[in-house]
Amino acid sequence: MRSARKSRERNLVLCGIRTSWNTIGDGEFFCEECGGDRNYRRRTGRRRFALLGVPLLPRGQAGPVVECAACHTHFGTEALAHPTTSRFSGMLRDAVHTVALAVLAAGGTSSRTAVDTAATAVRAAGYADCTSLQLVELVEALAADTGRFLPDVSSGGAALAIELHEALEPLSPHLAAAGRESILLQGARIALADGPYTPAEQEVLTTVGNALALRADDTARLLETARKVS
Structure with a gap:
């Protein structure tokens, strides 16, 4: 038994497939x-049949x-499609910030309680210096930017639809259901x-759920x- 094992090990040393890697x-x-x-290094390789450690016959490409x-x-x-830890943290922070702005834009910024609640959520997500005043100013700036702020006067709602999808859709595949x-x-x-939810807020939150693949x-x-708990 031991002799057979030694013979196999010797054969593995005598011949086999070797891969020469090249970093690209x-x-x-x-x-x-x-x-x-x-x-990380992204690498491609070339396989060769080796005899006594000497590469001889090509056996195709390896990798990348x-x-x-x-x-x-x-x-x-x-x-490489999986975000790094730092990138993931940034994506999550931006997602919460965008959702907060969209909800405030839909419901208005006249309520100090709503604005403060939004600021607290944004700070907890990673924007430690975010203030209620900053959020109000951002909502007002977005309202003046017709290319980004998409009002729907007929339904009484307002949504940062483009920003919601751009911020949430790349993130959702990397979040468990509980996170979304x-x-x-x-x-x-x-x-x-x-x-209670206004029709505009309801519309924005439905868009959020859709962008999160819920x-x-x-x-x-x-x-x-959430309505029953509040």
Whole structure:
């Protein structure tokens, strides 16, 4: 038994497939093996049949792969689609900020309670220096920007529709259902801070749910739950 194992090990040393790697790019990514942000090398390779350690016959291309500079694990290039920890934090912060602005734009900024609730949510998301006054000024600036602020006078609503989709859709694939629901509920709490949902606020929150890839019935259920709790 031991002799057979030694023979196999000797054969593995005598011949096999070797890959010569070539680095074609680098950067930072989230390494699932390490569990954090790491530098990576994007690499392609050429396979060759080797005899006695000498590469001889070509056996095709290898890769491209993403190689972690720390643990040297190889991943498919789809690993680069996962945001780094710092990038993810920024995406989440921007998402909460955009939702807060959209809800305030829909419901108006005359309620100090609603504005303060929005400012608290934005600060908790990472904009530590955000103030209620800053949010009011942003809403007013957006209202004057007809290219971004999309009023619907007929329904009495107002929505930052473009910004909502741009901020939420790239984030939603990387959030568990509970995380996506949490963002919607934060918007609901802002809307309910000064009373029941207005039609415009309801419209904005429905847009938020859609951009977060929540089912329509789940969005309705969450908004109703928030209303009963408030």
